Amino acid sequence: MKLVFEENCGVGCILLSGRIDASNYKEFETFYNNHFKINKRILIDLKDVSFMDSTGLGSLVSCLKYSKEHSGILKLSGVENKVKVVFSITKANKIFEIFQDKESGIDSFR
Secondary structure (H helix, E strand, O other): OEEEEEEEOOEEEEEEEEEEOOOOHHHHHHHHHHHHOOOOEEEEEEEEEEEEOHHHHHHHHHHHHHHHHOOOEEEEEOOOHHHHHHHHHHOHHHOOOEEOOHHHHHHOOO
């Protein structure tokens, strides 16, 4: 898993690539929480995620809950292929605000 943080138009963007699963979800949550302290408006771009298991999805749900509890906003973009199947089967696509790409996700914060 690779994690990159960038600021874009006042939105904190987390670019996630590779796998997010039981072996690395804590690293992701720590990264998220550290950057949430800097910017409470976060977009996580998943377009380069090749695999996500239930633990990885649970980690995203935990981040969403944390954001709401601390007056923040978390949105997702680039949910594609195998990851999209996980979101559909679990109905996670109903609890997250999801955008096709990073640019439209960033625009939604305006």
